[in-house]
Amino acid sequence: MNKHLISAADLSKDDALLILDTAEELAAVSERSIKKLPTLRGRTVVNLFFEDSTRTRISFEAAAKRLSADVINFSAKGSSVSKGESLKDTALTLEAMGADAVVIRHGASGAPHRLANWVRGSVVNAGDGTHEHPTQALLDAFSMRRRLGSLEGRKITIVGDVLHSRVARSNVLLLATLGADVTLVAPPTLLPVSVGTWPCEVSYDLDAVLPKSDVVMMLRVQKERMNAAYFPSEREYSRRYGLDRDRFAKMPDDAIVMHPGPMNRGMEIAADVADSPRSTIVEQVANGVTTRMAVLYLLLGGESAQ
Numbered sequence: 676m677n678k679h680l681i682s683a684a685d686l687s688k689d690d691a692l693l694i695l696d697t698a699e700e701l702a703a704v705s706e707r708s709i710k711k712l713p714t715l716r717g718r719t720v721v722n723l724f725f726e727d728s729t730r731t732r733i734s735f736e737a738a739a740k741r742l743s744a745d746v747i748n749f750s751a752k753g754s755s756v757s758k759g760e761s762l763k764d765t766a767l768t769l770e771a772m773g774a775d776a777v778v779i780r781h782g783a784s785g786a787p788h789r790l791a792n793w794v795r796g797s798v799v800n801a802g803d804g805t806h807e808h809p810t811q812a813l814l815d816a817f818s819m820r821r822r823l824g825s826l827e828g829r830k831i832t833i834v835g836d837v838l839h840s841r842v843a844r845s846n847v848l849l850l851a852t853l854g855a856d857v858t859l860v861a862p863p864t865l866l867p868v869s870v871g872t873w874p875c876e877v878s879y880d881l882d883a884v885l886p887k888s889d890v891v892m893m894l895r896v897q898k899e900r901m902n903a904a905y906f907p908s909e910r911e912y913s914r915r916y917g918l919d920r921d922r923f924a925k926m927p928d929d930a931i932v933m934h935p936g937p938m939n940r941g942m943e944i945a946a947d948v949a950d951s952p953r954s955t956i957v958e959q960v961a962n963g964v965t966t967r968m969a970v971l972y973l974l975l976g977g978e979s980a981q
């Protein structure tokens with residue numbers, strides 16, 4: 676394993692499988708009445724969040740605490756960032772407090788990469804701009820593996836606002852490493868120019884792809900990142916690219932539905948599809964804790980997961 680986890684491309688197939696297998700062992704520990712392990716006692720994990728988060732921030736905190744690490748939570752809101760303090764000076768301040776790992780979410784693509792030059796500890800990317808969210812891809816792969824077994828040759832369809840999605844990019848990279856066949860489905864306006872270089876297929880026809888999919892991962896339409904009209908109306912988007920009950924019925928009986936959250940219910944996904952037994956959306960949140968435990972444990976070189 677590399678010292679940092681900044682991109683899903685940092686992971687070889689062996690690295691990714693080691694993280695997923697370790698997460699599986701840690702999931703067994705999480706089912707015990709006492710969920711805490713002494714593995715990272717004496718280590719300090721700093722959660723450095725410059726952008727809003729519910730799932731990622733809470734699950735990294737839970738993961739570090741279950742491994743007995745000391746946890747410092749930093750939120751840009753209410754900090755000296757509002758007085759103009761730079762990322763570098765913020766990082767050096769945290770460095771002075773002895774961080775062994777810094778988990779960072781930032782609105783700027785590339786911020787974790789910059790941070791890795793300034794701190795001695797491991798840097799974990801918890802989402803940078805529209806670039807990457809590698810631990811989301813890991814927890815998604817873990818969730819798929821638990822439902823479907825090996826991902827080798829599995830047909831994974833990722834649908835929606837790929838242009839603004841760090842989740843899509845990290846998933847495409849990781850799933851390709853794990854041997855899955857990924858198809859992106861989106862309106863042409865919501866695909867990045869570089870998508871032709873990604874290890875995946877592209878389609879504009881969701882109805883044609885659904886019957887061949889083992890997994891359908893819906894992406895949130897990221898209205899807060901849109902500075903132009905990318906589709907005629909929400910109703911039109913939903914009609915062409917939303918997963919409603921009729922489209923859900925076109926999927927194979929054992930195919931699963933995923934969404935990284937937060938969801939726009941009724942837009943990219945219908946409420947009854949999101950809440951169906953074939954949806955893994957709540958499982959993904961729970962699996963986020965064990966997967967992030969595995970990442971922290973392996974990066975910080977814990978002794979034993981038992």
Ligand code: CP
Binds near residue numbers: 729935
């Ligand atoms: N999936 C995800 O990153 O959710 P949060 O923004 O709530 O962390």
